[in-house]
Amino acid sequence: MISVVLSRRYARALLNLSRRKGDLEETQDHVGAIADIFRRDPRVRRFFETPNISRAEKEEFLEKRWKPRVNRTAYGLLMLLLRRRRLDHLVSIADEFNKFAEEARGITRAVVRTAVPLTDRQADTLTRALARRTGRDVILTRETDPALIAGARVSLDHQIIDGTLATALWRIRRHLLASRVHARG
Secondary structure (H helix, E strand, C coil): CCHHHHHHHHHHHHHHHHHHHCCCCHHHHHHHHHHHHHHHHHHHHHCCCCCCCCCHHHHHHCCCCCCCCCCHHHHHHHHHHHCCCCCCHHHHHHHHHHHHHHEEEEEEEEEEEEEECCCCCHHHHHHHHHHHHHHEEEEEEEEECCCHHCCCEECCCEEEEEHHHHHHHHHHHHHHCCCCCCCCC
């Protein structure tokens, strides 16, 4: 729990700084790319987490390898986390920052789950409808789940819009069981 609170605190501070500097989108891209490297390459994580490697060596590595490739805001975050021995929280901070940055940029994410794959045209139509409903740009992720039988289930902003046949059948069954007629004898 402390890790989440800590990550959100750093992410909010990074959001405020990048908004003031006017490099929010670029910082989001760079911090996300760095976090992906930490996720994919255990050697990078070990290098920064190994206490036998001095902080000066780690700073030199960042200076040579990453400073030329990332913007000042992202580089500043790396140096701050290194100095405070918090680089092990980088991925979590990047995830929280990405959520805050998307919200600040008017972007929301939605997941649509269908029994059969949606066509691109159907996905575009759904994306536009969700954008009208939310007033935000929508990034749609498509998933297929044959257990749904037919229809679609959309997760959007902590809401679920369920238009699946499986759920409709479950509701009908529940209604029939609740209104069972007793035979007179």
